[in-house]
Amino acid sequence: MSILVAGGAGYIGAHVVHDLLDRGEEVVVVDDLSYGDASRIRDAKLVELDVAADGAQRELFNTMVDEDVSAVIHFAARKQVGESVEKPMWYYQQNVGGLANMMSAMRDANVGNMIFSSSAAVYGIPPVSVVEEDIVKTPINPYGETKLIGEWMMADCERAFGLRWIGLRYFNVAGAGSNDLGDPAILNLVPMVLDKVEKGEPAMIFGTDYDTPDGTCVRDYIHVSDLANAHIAALDYLTSGKEMEYHTFNVGTGKGTSVREIVDGLKQVIGRDFAVEELDRRAGDPPQLIGDASRITEVLDWHAQYGVDEILQSAYSAWQQGPRPIA
Ligand code: UFG
Numbered sequence: 001m002s003i004l005v006a007g008g009a010g011y012i013g014a015h016v017v018h019d020l021l022d023r024g025e026e027v028v029v030v031d032d033l034s035y036g037d038a039s040r041i042r043d044a045k046l047v048e049l050d051v052a053a054d055g056a057q058r059e060l061f062n063t064m065v066d067e068d069v070s071a072v073i074h075f076a077a078r079k080q081v082g083e084s085v086e087k088p089m090w091y092y093q094q095n096v097g098g099l100a101n102m103m104s105a106m107r108d109a110n111v112g113n114m115i116f117s118s119s120a121a122v123y124g125i126p127p128v129s130v131v132e133e134d135i136v137k138t139p140i141n142p143y144g145e146t147k148l149i150g151e152w153m154m155a156d157c158e159r160a161f162g163l164r165w166i167g168l169r170y171f172n173v174a175g176a177g178s179n180d181l182g183d184p185a186i187l188n189l190v191p192m193v194l195d196k197v198e199k200g201e202p203a204m205i206f207g208t209d210y211d212t213p214d215g216t217c218v219r220d221y222i223h224v225s226d227l228a229n230a231h232i233a234a235l236d237y238l239t240s241g242k243e244m245e246y247h248t249f250n251v252g253t254g255k256g257t258s259v260r261e262i263v264d265g266l267k268q269v270i271g272r273d274f275a276v277e278e279l280d281r282r283a284g285d286p287p288q289l290i291g292d293a294s295r296i297t298e299v300l301d302w303h304a305q306y307g308v309d310e311i312l313q314s315a316y317s318a319w320q321q322g323p324r325p326i327a
Pocket of ligand 1: 081119120171172187189192204207217282289
């Protein structure tokens with residue numbers, strides 16, 4: 001029996017692949033390698049495939065049968081908020097279409113367990129700063145919409161053919177489990193600051209006049225190794241056969257850290273001061289977004305092991321191994 005990890009060569013997926021291999025699972029990775037890197041999956045089997053491509057459903061079905069797949073962990077998706085606003089139909093085609101292909105193949109191959117990468121983006125700009133899973137969900141961009149639709153699709157498949165599923169709603173993921181598994185993209189706060197410092201340019205803070213303790217946005221930062229571990233806990237829960245009361249879980253810590261605190265933390269980690277530019281607010285940023293972690297702690301017995309210090313240390317350490325270390 002094996003676990004199929006779609007998007008397993010990417011930043012978060014590869015952490016989960018390593019954890020699965022470490023505990024002796026057979027793993028088959030399906031990845032189009034558009035962002036993923038085959039060197040990150042050790043000796044897991046790789047099927048190079050865009051899950052949203054024409055004909056992907058048949059190839060996924062064949063892989064599930066050939067590899068005796070018992071569960072799917074589905075990371076494969078596009079995840080850039082701004083890009084999703086510019087290319088909404090492509091996001092629907094990729095994220096919703098890819099998931100539909102995967103779940104159709106699962107139905108046909110009789111694979112009954114699914115873990116889906118959802119996102120705190122499903123909450124949009126929530127009416128409260130610490131969000132519980134059941135509050136109103138009004139995503140404010142196509143990326144968040146495709147994630148919420150993904151959860152609905154899985155609930156529909158549960159009704160239609162008994163799919164067992166979990167949607168993990170990730171908060172702000174950063175850090176690295178090892179130096180070779182750092183986030184290669186420069187799209188989020190921590191890598192964006194490191195990138196600016198390496199170039200000798202000022203780091204950017206978008207907005208200093210929010211109604212938050214220091215005026216900058218507050219987020220719930222989660223170490224990628226803790227996030228990987230949440231997938232393992234979810235997998236064990238799904239495959240235990242226990243009756244499932246809940247399907248969606250925040251993967252957060254319940255604690256908030258401001259943009260300024262992250263920037264100051266990086267100064268500590270790098271060991272020197274660097275220039276910072278305070279800019280206007282970035283459109284669409286909620287002032288504060290923190291995940292209530294009670295449900296995942298209670299039901300999956302999961303809680304974050306690492307704090308912001310370890311997140312920043314590990315992100316910096318992996319950055320230093322990359323192509324452009326900070327001198
Ligand atoms: N920020 C800066 N300077 C930068 C980069 C970011 O001030 O150079 C600020 C942003 O304005 C925001 C905070 O840092 O206030 C975090 O921004 P990120 O882009 O790192 O993350 P977001 O909270 O915007 O979004 C992330 C993921 C999304 C996911 C969302 C859910 O990138 O995919 O968390 O909370 F949907």
